[in-house]
């Protein structure tokens with residue numbers, strides 16, 4: 496398993512958890528741990544556009560390492576990039592508008608416009624800059640923590656390609672119209688995205704990624720019926736095909752808000768870890784995946800980060816008590832936000848360390 500190109504790993508806690516091994520404490524990382532709540536990130540972004548950072552391996556590496564340098568308690572790094580590099584690789588223009596988020600000037604509103612979507616994609620040519628950033632970051636990490644690679648999931652990517660941005664709270668009427676009215680075309684587009692995602696994830700592992708996360712950020716907007724038809728099969732297919740090439744690479748699937756889908760995801764897919772947000776009690780999620788060996792990741796409400804150390808400690812303790820200290824990766828139920836403080840991130844991380852160490856040694860964990 497050791498890769499001659501890189502230093503030996505000094506902290507493999509998160510990988511041991513993914514393999515189902517018993518650990519001395521719960522590993523922790525934070526979605527969007529690199530970002531605008533860090534002054535050193537804002538400094539980089541002051542001169543450079545968002546996607547320019549993504550496309551420049553030196554800069555992407557630099558901002559990936561910022562939270563690792565600042566918070567030695569983090570148990571993983573995640574490569575700095577965005578899920579929307581896939582639509583870009585498929586020939587669609589994506590801009591990042593400050594204060595607004597992603598914007599597609601020319602979204603694929605009608606199936607007749609699918610001819611604009613490039614497929615198959617020459618992944619090495621279009622996304623080599625991500626692979627280079629990963630290899631460079633693995634080198635500069637010097638084995639401190641494992642490096643997570645990631646991709647958006649097909650449905651979430653499709654929703655951006657059709658809506659063009661501004662998804663939160665939009666109702667996603669354009670994207671859902673496809674699912675209800677243009678079934679065949681929706682499946683064709685999802686298959687194109689899936690094939691691209693699979694090649695992209697395999698390329699990330701080849702470049703040095705030690706763990707993969709698939710973000711289905713908008714799966715929770717779909718009814719169970721639509722989830723079963725348009726999310727689940729593609730999520731299952733991605734893990735299967737990546738594992739055919741890289742059988743030992745741990746994979747995390749975060750289908751945000753799709754609590755009803757957890758049982759099927761657990762039973763049908765080869766993901767090692769399933770992420771959950773705060774809308775499900777960890778104990779209940781454990782019941783949903785019972786009989787499988789899935790590890791769970793999550794799920795603190797990001798809003799807790801604004802409430803101060805005492806409340807963060809209290810909520811982390813409640814969360815770890817509900818998950819148990821084993822087969823568990825601590826995280827927020829969604830990402831860090833620009834208005835959150837550095838102290839809140841530091842508090843969350845140290846809280847997970849302290850509380851999970853105590854609970855693991857007390858053996859109060861009901862999983863054992």
Ligand SMILES: Cc1c2[nH]c(c1CCC(=O)O)Cc1[nH]c(c(CCC(=O)O)c1C)Cc1[nH]c(c(CCC(=O)O)c1C)Cc1[nH]c(c(C)c1CCC(=O)O)C2
Nearest residue numbers: 526527528529530545573574575576577578596710712830
């Ligand atoms: C839906 C989604 C996107 N991008 C991503 C998702 C899935 C995760 C989720 O559900 O949040 C994934 C993503 N985007 C980013 C990362 C970096 C790695 C990390 O977690 O530290 C990751 C893993 C950087 C980013 N991606 C983005 C930023 C902020 C933009 C900036 O620096 O100007 C960062 C640090 C921009 C982005 N990119 C996207 C949105 C909706 C936005 C706007 C959000 C905002 O403005 O807060 C699309």
